[in-house]
Amino acid sequence: MPTNVPTTPVIRSNVPGSFAWGVFHERHPKLIQQVLDALPYGPAERAAVERLLTESTTGVLEPLGAEALDAAQWLEWGEGLWGKPWGEAPFLWAESYFYRRLLDAIGYFRSGAWQGVDPFAPFKSAELAGAAVDDELAALSKLDGLPETRRAEALLSSALWGNRADLGFQITAETGGTDASDLVTDDSELLWAELVRAEGGRVCIVADNAGRELLPDLVLIDHLLASGLAAQVVLYVKPQPYYVSDATMADVLAAVERLRTAPTEAAKAVGERLWHALNIGVLVVRTHPFFCAPLPFHDMPTDLRAEFTGAAMTILKGDLNYRRLVGDQLWAPTTSFTETAGHFPSPVAALRTLKSDVIVGVDAATVARLDSTGTPWRTDGRHAVIQVHPRA
Numbered sequence: 001m002p003t004n005v006p007t008t009p010v011i012r013s014n015v016p017g018s019f020a021w022g023v024f025h026e027r028h029p030k031l032i033q034q035v036l037d038a039l040p041y042g043p044a045e046r047a048a049v050e051r052l053l054t055e056s057t058t059g060v061l062e063p064l065g066a067e068a069l070d071a072a073q074w075l076e077w078g079e080g081l082w083g084k085p086w087g088e089a090p091f092l093w094a095e096s097y098f099y100r101r102l103l104d105a106i107g108y109f110r111s112g113a114w115q116g117v118d119p120f121a122p123f124k125s126a127e128l129a130g131a132a133v134d135d136e137l138a139a140l141s142k143l144d145g146l147p148e149t150r151r152a153e154a155l156l157s158s159a160l161w162g163n164r165a166d167l168g169f170q171i172t173a174e175t176g177g178t179d180a181s182d183l184v185t186d187d188s189e190l191l192w193a194e195l196v197r198a199e200g201g202r203v204c205i206v207a208d209n210a211g212r213e214l215l216p217d218l219v220l221i222d223h224l225l226a227s228g229l230a231a232q233v234v235l236y237v238k239p240q241p242y243y244v245s246d247a248t249m250a251d252v253l254a255a256v257e258r259l260r261t262a263p264t265e266a267a268k269a270v271g272e273r274l275w276h277a278l279n280i281g282v283l284v285v286r287t288h289p290f291f292c293a294p295l296p297f298h299d300m301p302t303d304l305r306a307e308f309t310g311a312a313m314t315i316l317k318g319d320l321n322y323r324r325l326v327g328d329q330l331w332a333p334t335t336s337f338t339e340t341a342g343h344f345p346s347p348v349a350a351l352r353t354l355k356s357d358v359i360v361g362v363d364a365a366t367v368a369r370l371d372s373t374g375t376p377w378r379t380d381g382r383h384a385v386i387q388v389h390p391r392a
């Protein structure tokens with residue numbers, strides 16, 4: 001690259017007052033407290049969690065212990081960063097490592113009683129069992145009477161705004177509510193057109209949060225399969241607990257069960273169809289270690305790239321997947337989506353509510369309007385995008 005071309009700054013968490021700084025210094029302390037309150041960890045786990053909080057706010061990056069199965073992998077990913085303050089690492093990298101170290105601290109991977117116990121399960125279960133989910137499932141019955149396109153639009157919209165139900169975000173969100181909403185870029189027509197164009201193909205969905213986000217995702221998946229727009233859907237989930245409420249296979253099973261045991265016929269029927277779809281392999285759930293890697297999708301390994309190649313469309317849900325798709329950098333918001341997401345191995349769509357500084361693909365007039373409000377529109381979860389990079 002010529003030396004006089006300015007590069008877009010990578011986001012780091014070392015600027016006091018910035019969103020990224022707040023995640024480490026405001027959100028994580030509250031999260032740690034909630035984790036310690038939610039399960040009766042013993043003195044060793046509690047002390048390790050407290051040490052992690054101190055290290056990640058005032059200390060330097062320490063590598064995983066040599067006994068960890070992924071120690072060598074992380075040593076490589078963190079080359080040049082070990083021994084430096086956490087805030088000097090890219091925000092995307094540091095946050096990902098924080099969650100890996102949290103699992104380490106609570107003994108998730110060590111053989112012993114806490115092995116495999118999801119530290120976020122109490123929050124995820126409470127949300128799934130809550131009255132808000134009852135209401136959302138009951139509302140499904142109303143969709144049955146709608147014309148096909150209205151129904152499809154409603155399902156897409158629920159999957160999009162379901163992304164606001166992110167338990168990590170809710171720890172420090174000031175708005176919390178689901179009232180105001182603003183779709184700052186809306187490529188939904190293009191998304192449907194692309195799905196129709198490639199009708200009967202394989203659609204990949206890279207999930208984000210469990211519970212109130214995964215349920216509408218599953219309902220959308222049911223629609224894609226039932227309408228024939230997709231012959232097969234591959235749903236990608238995290239291989240381990242991550243970013244508080246990110247969906248794992250256990251969360252998929254819990255959500256399907258919640259649908260199957262719902263009090264309304266419409267929700268039950270979706271649950272039954274999804275169960276059957278799993279049985280016959282038209283719905284496949286997959287995972288890959290890279291989904292918890294601290295890197296952008298640009299750097300995905302060859303085997304994962306091969307999985308996405310040939311998909312009719314890949315739909316990426318949520319804020320973190322967006323950051324990993326376009327790069328966790330302070331792009332000018334008018335930078336084109338295709339310029340930043342065009343590296344993805346299949347046509348790609350982002351369904352994301354805005355909960356971090358990264359944003360591309362917004363027209364100048366909209367940026368000016370949003371900036372003039374004086375509100376933190378990039379991070380307050382009240383705005384969203386549907387962005388598509390179609391087939392050439």
Ligand SMILES: O=P(O)(O)OC[C@@]1(O)O[C@H](CO)[C@@H](O)[C@@H]1O
Binds near residue numbers: 166
């Ligand atoms: O990916 P998601 O669930 O939509 O959002 C993840 C998130 O809450 O975590 C990060 C900060 O911790 C931000 O990118 C974003 O606000």
